[in-house]
Structure formats: C-alpha cells, structure tokens
Amino acid sequence: MKRSFVAAIALIPLLVLAAACGSSNPTTKPSGSSSPTQAASGPCAYPSSDQPAARKDIKTPPATPTTTKPTPVTITTNKGAINVTLEADKAPCTVNSFQSLASQGYFNDTPCHRLTTAGIFVLQCGDPSGTGTGTPGYTFADELIKDDPRVQPCKKVKTATGKQQICTYAAGTVAMANSGPDTNGSQFFLVYKDSPLPNAYTVFGRMDASGLKTVRSIAAAGLANGAQGDGAPKSPVTITSVK
Template identity: 50%
Template sequence: MLALAGCVSRTGGPVAESSSPATETETSTSGTDETVVDDDGCEFVGKPDEDAPVGLPPTEPLGGDRVLLSTSSGEIGLQLTPDETPCTVRSFLHLVSEGFFDGTECHRLTASAGLKVLQCGDPSGDGTGGPGYTIPDELPTDLADAPTGQGTKVYPRGVLAMANAGPETGGSQFFMVYGDSTLPPDYTVFGGVDGTGLATLDAIAARGLTPTLGPEDGTPTTPVEIESAATA
C-alpha cells in the first residue's frame, strides 16, 4: 500500500499504486460506516464496503511506544512516536493488540536507487488489504530536501512510515526504509527501526526480490512473514 508516485501502489506506502512504496485498495464486505473520534481528536473512519475484522481503534490510548516484529527472517524492533503522531500510533498499537499483523507477509520489497523499502501490514498479502477503516494523515515537516528537488524529501534509512493510496487513506500497511529513499512528503513517519531490525532488513534485501511491479520492485525472493507483533 505504498503509493509513491512511481514507487508503491496499492495501499500503504511510498509508491504509486503499482510502483511506489505504499498503496492500498482494500475490497471486501461486511464493513462499518462508523466514525470514532478519540481523545486526541483522531478521526478513524470505517469503510462500509470492507471488512473491519478488529473494529475501530479505542478512544483511550493503549500505551506503549515500542513494538517487536518477530518475522521468519529475524526480529525487527520498532520505536514509535506517540507524541508526534498520536493517531497513527494509536491505530498501530490497536492492530498489534488485536493480533492483526500476526501471520501476514511483507508483500513488497523495492531496491532502486531512490526507493529501498520493505512494505508490510496487508492481511491479503497482495497490497490491496487493510483493517476496514482509514486513519488521518500526520505528515512529516522536518525531512531534508532531496537532491532531485521537485518537492521530494529524503526518507532516511531506519524510518518507519505509513503507506497509502492518497490523502487520508492510510490503514494498516506500513513500510520500513533500509536505504535512504526519495519520496514526496506524503507518508506519515511514525517511528523508526532499531539496529537489530536494520540488520534484519539488510539481510532480507540482500536475498533479492522477484520483480512484479518493475525490475527493482516486487516481492521478497525469500518470503517474509510477520509471525507475531507485540508491544515490547
């Protein structure tokens, strides 16, 4: 779900729907048209045409700012930023607490000069899935300008960000940057990857990818499954 222009597509991250790191386009039934506004003023909007298997996030904070992803390729520790991005972190912790990410595959790996990310968080495994609701954007304002200009920014190595399919469409798909990447400032940065996690990402990237969206954009050659996600 990275929807970066020319990087991810589908839903969830820095890629245009089909070539940016995050785009998503969930489709299902039995959804909800409910809207929840929490204590931080975060508005979570249910999608009536999609399943919401875990419901909308609670109105009270769940607490915690660290999550450990135990994957088939090793552990990835995530440090979250609840003070800077309360809505995104609230939703992410809600999904973690409900076991939403457990048993899901990281469906996208990119390896171009300007985009090096691993994208995860889609229960469908193909870049079209999500939690059945959307979360508000909390876009970064402090990223450095990219050398290429044109309004793009540098998402540095170690960044954790949300994928999306356009404004206010984020859900569950997220991407982790293992090498400095150039993207529009359209993706919420809600934390970072720790040193051990970066080593795991490097190992995943080193094993290569199977091209599906382009010569340097596809699926990890060795499947990467999030076996469990838990607060740490």
C-alpha cells in the same frame, strides 16, 4: 480494487509503492501538512473504509490514544526480529491504530508483500491478504509535520508529473503507505536505505540497528521471479507477531 502505496522516486521517473488503497500504479501527490480528523469523543477518527476488511472481527481503535510517549515494539518475522520505537509523541493517532491492530493479532502470520530495490529502498508489510489492497476496514488522517527534520534534506525535483518537493526518508524510518491524502489503513513500510520521497507519508517509528540489519538482509536476497526493482521478496517474509 485500490492499493495503498509509497511513491518511489528515481529522479525523473516516478515509481510507486502500493499498500492498501489506490490504483495499481497511481501517482503520489504530496499532501502537505495535514492534521488528524477530529472526533467528538477524542482526538483521533477512524471512519469506515470503502474497502472490505482483510481480517474479520477487528475493532476500531479508541478515539483517544493510550499513549503519547515513544514506545518500543518488536516485529517478529521468520527472517529475524525488527525492533522499532513507535513515535507516539509525533504521530499519536497512527501509533494508536498500529498498537490496536497489533494487540488484536491483525499482523500475525501476514506477509511483507513488497520489496523495492531501485529508486527507493523499502520493505512493505501490513496487508493480511498479501495483495497490496488489504485494509483493516477503516482509514485515518495523515499526521505530517511541515519541514519534518526526520525527512530532511528536501529539494525540488523534476519528475514525470512535474516538479515536486522530494525529501529524504533515512534508513531506519518506519512510515505508513497510502493511496493519497488521509487514506492510511494498516500497511506500512520499513526504509533500509535512504530513499527520496515526498513528505506525504506519516513517519511513526524508527528501527534500531539490529532491526535495520534484518531488513537489509531480506533486501540483499533480492526479488522473486527475476523481478527488477520492485516486487515480492525472493525469500518470503512473514510477520509472526508484533509485541
């Protein structure tokens, strides 16, 4: 069963954050500046995934985004509200998918199953199964921006797999987890402290100050079962709604 992930860089070693499709600890490869797959009936394509949907009766998003303007949403959790501005002007197909899933209640009563506290600093959510392998039953292409100012500065870093272009995902960033190029589904991550990562994850939103404070409080509680650096949050985090 594949996992989707976010690669966590700790200078030499390459730590991986999984979330949707991919192996349990795959190595992330930067995918450059991909553009969304084109569809005959609209600019966004959402082909069926080879993984079963984590929740039934989810409709595929429309091929044409309902908005291309920044849009505020609130991710309500049992630990507090996380206010996010979705950047549909920069990642229209990604935001289109996120809004479609949210409107169908896909994220309701789902766990944020992964927290990293070393190398990179993110809370990962969006998998109803809580296993890191859950998908909505479809995938979609990356919406990466070459030399994206939102993930600067970037520099060449020597990792366990060779030199990579590693960028800085600033605290407050909201981005998609994946298992490689163009494998986005429903899993996403919330950056609560500047984190070094390849420009391989579609950035589609930003938390406000209060939302960032909520995620930092979750991280401050630490990891479950004495885990070090990467694991489930010590105090379970559940998304109750996204509106």
